Every structure is written in C-alpha cells, then in structure tokens.
Amino acid sequence: MRSVDLLVFDLDGTLVRSDEDLAAGVNHALKAVGMPLLPLETIRGFIGDGIPVLMRRALGPHASEWFSRSIELFNGYYSEHLLDHTALYPDVPDVLDHFDRKQKVIVTNKTEAFALKITHALGIAPRFREIIGEGAVPFKKPDPRLLQLVMEKWGATPERTVVIGDGVNDVLLGKQAGALSCACLNGITGRERLLALSPDLTCESLSDLKSLLC
CATH class of the missing domain: 1.10.150 (DNA polymerase; domain 1)
Incomplete structure (x- = not known):
C-alpha cells in the first residue's frame, strides 16, 4: 500500500x-x-x-x-x-468514508460553477477541502503547476500526493508534478489509452483504493 x-x-x-x-x-x-x-x-x-x-x-x-x-x-x-442523469458511482460514498481523515480535493477541467452545482446537489461537496474547476486558477490539467498550487496550499509533498482519475490528463498531471498517479479504468476513457501511460496505480473501481492507499 x-x-x-x-x-x-x-x-x-x-x-x-x-x-x-x-x-x-x-x-x-x-x-x-x-x-x-x-x-x-x-x-x-x-x-x-x-x-x-x-x-x-x-x-x-x-x-x-x-x-x-x-x-x-x-x-x-x-x-x-446537468443533473438529469448524472449520479455518483455507487462506491463513492463508501470510499469517501474510508478516507474521511485524509485531505481530499477535486480538480476538474469542468467549468467550476457546474462542478460546484453537481457536487453540492449530490451531497459530496462537504467531503472535500476544495473543488477546483476551470476558471478558478490560471492552469488546467495536465499542467503540473495546477497540482503544485494544490499541494502547496494543503501542505502535501508530491511523494505523498495521489491523483485519481479516469482521464489521460489525470495520469499526466500526477506524473508531471512528481506525484503518484492512479488510473480509474471503469470511467469514460478507454482502459488501453490509460494503461499505455504506465500509471503508478490502477483501479477497476474506486473501491480498489481502499487496498491501494493508506
């Protein structure tokens, strides 16, 4: 782990x-x-x-x-x-409970106003220290300066930070900033595209994080 x-x-x-x-x-x-x-x-x-x-x-x-x-x-x-069909993946509440004592941030290339509306409506916004969307800072994924800002703000080192996502930009963000990268293989991006980037960790579902991270 x-x-x-x-x-x-x-x-x-x-x-x-x-x-x-x-x-x-x-x-x-x-x-x-x-x-x-x-x-x-x-x-x-x-x-x-x-x-x-x-x-x-x-x-x-x-x-x-x-x-x-x-x-x-x-x-x-x-x-x-934006909430007609959008919903949490089933294992999200359990995973957030498991890592309740860890610092957690959402970083998305989605327009921040939309990201905030969705996360508040689905009840997960309070579980995160910060939700950063497009327009909030001068950088977007996979620019490593974005992750550097986040790590500096929350007092984390690259070695003890992990970027978790289903996109190419998520894996690249982690790698380019010197942090761990964890590719979610059950999301929108095809798994072969993600595996070709050699992420540090992979998960078939978010629940796998419980056995990968501590």
Whole structure:
C-alpha cells in the first residue's frame, strides 16, 4: 500500500457518471446551429479537456463558424440539465468514508460553477477541502503547476500526493508534478489509452483504493 496525505480526485468519469448529460448538451447546441447530432460514444471521446475543447471537437471543421454560439447554447442548456442523469458511482460514498481523515480535493477541467452545482446537489461537496474547476486558477490539467498550487496550499509533498482519475490528463498531471498517479479504468476513457501511460496505480473501481492507499 502507498501512504498518502492528499488525494486529488477527478470528477467526470471518476466520482460521477455524467457523460449522458454532457452529450445531451453538446447535441442540443449542434441541433440549434443546424449540425447533425453525434452518438454518445463519439462525444465520450471528446470529454476531459473542458467544455470549450469539447465543443470544438464536436463542431469539427465548423468550429470557427459556430464556436461562440455553440458555447452559449451548451452552457444555457447544461446549466438546467446537468443533473438529469448524472449520479455518483455507487462506491463513492463508501470510499469517501474510508478516507474521511485524509485531505481530499477535486480538480476538474469542468467549468467550476457546474462542478460546484453537481457536487453540492449530490451531497459530496462537504467531503472535500476544495473543488477546483476551470476558471478558478490560471492552469488546467495536465499542467503540473495546477497540482503544485494544490499541494502547496494543503501542505502535501508530491511523494505523498495521489491523483485519481479516469482521464489521460489525470495520469499526466500526477506524473508531471512528481506525484503518484492512479488510473480509474471503469470511467469514460478507454482502459488501453490509460494503461499505455504506465500509471503508478490502477483501479477497476474506486473501491480498489481502499487496498491501494493508506
């Protein structure tokens, strides 16, 4: 087992299953600007780098023409529908209870206002020292300066910090900042993409953390 003082969690695909609501927001925007809708599996492959990048990927060659309008449409729709299907993964409450005495932070590339709304509505916000989303600081995952700010604020060293997430950016964030990386293989990103990055730890479900970390 690895001994840690600070657990840094991703949000989408790690703590919450949110791909359906994100996809609905994307397709709402695409439909409104007259573009064809995209299947869920395609949109899942676009998630992880924040909403602006998500929409650019969905728009493809039409991004320059429709980007600003699509962002407005997405944000307007998603703000009202971000909890239609989004829910905690079943083992999240138990895992948070298990690590109750550890410092825990959420770091996500999701717009911070959306991240706060979801975590408060699902009852997990009080379990974390801090919830950092896009727009809160000048950096986003996988920029190591983001994790360095978090570790400095909460008095943790890289050797005793672990980044837990289902995305490429989560593994890279941990590695580039000298912290431990733990890839969640049951999230949005394909497991082979994550394993190719050689994360320090892997978990098939979040419950595995209880036997990996102390």
